[in-house]
Amino acid sequence: MTDTFLDLAPEGRVHRRVYTDPAIFDAEMDRIYGNAWLFVAHESHIAEPGQYVTAHLGERPMIVARHTDGEIYVFANRCTHRGMKVCGARRGSKKRFVCPYHGWAFATDGSLIGIPHGKGYNGKIDQKDPDLALDRAARVDSYRGFVFACKAEDGPSLTDYLGPMTRALDNMIDRAPGGEIEMTGGGFRQRYKGNWKLHMENANDLMHASIVHASSVDAAQAVADDMEDGEEDHALQMFKGNGLPLAMMDEVEIHGFPGGHSYMGGFYKEGPITQATDEDPVVAQYRKSMIDAYGENRAEDIMGWDTFNHLIYPNLILNPKHQQMRLLQPVSVDCTIVHSMCFRLKNAPEEMYRRSVRFLSALNSPASQITTDDIAMFNNIQIALDEADSDWIDLSRGLGHDRPHDNGGEIGAVGTSELPLRAQYAAWRDLMSQ
Ligand code: FES
Ligand SMILES: [Fe+2]
Numbered sequence: 001m002t003d004t005f006l007d008l009a010p011e012g013r014v015h016r017r018v019y020t021d022p023a024i025f026d027a028e029m030d031r032i033y034g035n036a037w038l039f040v041a042h043e044s045h046i047a048e049p050g051q052y053v054t055a056h057l058g059e060r061p062m063i064v065a066r067h068t069d070g071e072i073y074v075f076a077n078r079c080t081h082r083g084m085k086v087c088g089a090r091r092g093s094k095k096r097f098v099c100p101y102h103g104w105a106f107a108t109d110g111s112l113i114g115i116p117h118g119k120g121y122n123g124k125i126d127q128k129d130p131d132l133a134l135d136r137a138a139r140v141d142s143y144r145g146f147v148f149a150c151k152a153e154d155g156p157s158l159t160d161y162l163g164p165m166t167r168a169l170d171n172m173i174d175r176a177p178g179g180e181i182e183m184t185g186g187g188f189r190q191r192y193k194g195n196w197k198l199h200m201e202n203a204n205d206l207m208h209a210s211i212v213h214a215s216s217v218d219a220a221q222a223v224a225d226d227m228e229d230g231e232e233d234h235a236l237q238m239f240k241g242n243g244l245p246l247a248m249m250d251e252v253e254i255h256g257f258p259g260g261h262s263y264m265g266g267f268y269k270e271g272p273i274t275q276a277t278d279e280d281p282v283v284a285q286y287r288k289s290m291i292d293a294y295g296e297n298r299a300e301d302i303m304g305w306d307t308f309n310h311l312i313y314p315n316l317i318l319n320p321k322h323q324q325m326r327l328l329q330p331v332s333v334d335c336t337i338v339h340s341m342c343f344r345l346k347n348a349p350e351e352m353y354r355r356s357v358r359f360l361s362a363l364n365s366p367a368s369q370i371t372t373d374d375i376a377m378f379n380n381i382q383i384a385l386d387e388a389d390s391d392w393i394d395l396s397r398g399l400g401h402d403r404p405h406d407n408g409g410e411i412g413a414v415g416t417s418e419l420p421l422r423a424q425y426a427a428w429r430d431l432m433s434q
Pocket of ligand 1: 079080081082083084099100101102103104
């Protein structure tokens, strides 16, 4: 079977079964999601003992909780009695998790602490039996407040796994004059009828933006044409930004790394969305608070790193400049849930946060005029790949022209190179052949 996996994704092309075969999906959950460090929570949601969020490791539902010992535990949201989900809420605070079916009680580290009417077992059950505790992730670690868990006992440490992508997390956090960011709880969830990889392949695909999103580009341009200079708001700038001519998209830097990670440079060239001008009073106030906190050189370094999407393989997409995050939850071979969230920068003007929320709404909400276009592509690709007309898809744009970069990865010869997709498949081959 291992040879078969490698045959299905040679460099530059992929067999359609990789998106449609439930057995391959199961193998991906085991070999990719079973070995990766996966984001499960932000510490601002679980600062106090008893606070918890629910999350997923691959398809497997989990609870992430701060225990009375101050540590964070990640354990299965599946009762060891007869399999009921122990916790139905997305987040909250509890002294213990009591299963809604027959009342078995679990502590916030997942250990079993109570069985109602336990004498029915005639002394033949031991509450302290570790097999009766909720099954823990093998490893839990956090990077500057971002909590990740890993099902595998062995493998790289979290910082080694993140590698160059720690810079994206650092930059998002350093953009806070107060040195911390806070997840505020809100966000969007959207389910699409397509494979999880379709979304990961889209996020750093500079070739699609002006074509797939033409309708919102054109509508935004028509509105902007009727406006005076300086009247355009962020959403309008975002919609227009996707219409950057392809020759200029080619000027944008695109980076791919071992491990499947990648990022793209920024492609907003004008207007308040670039955050480059002090003519905007919010930006001026923000810049002042950054300089007060970090000094001028360091503040300009942090704010001047102009990038857009950063992909942490296999399922996390960060946008540090706009404080956005997307997390993919694979459900089945042809179904995926996208969780979209944003962050508040401590000690930044409150309007910065409102802009981040507006950005999230315009780009990632189910009513967005941008992401809905992408999701229409994913749904239709999935339908087409299910049919057997032709077996292969092509990922060869830029192949052979990308070159090594001193950041340890490769840089695309042009911004529209499919380098990020090939980086993902290099990681896919590595993990699937283990
Ligand atoms: S299934 Fe949880 S107590 Fe029975
Ligand atoms: Fe898109």
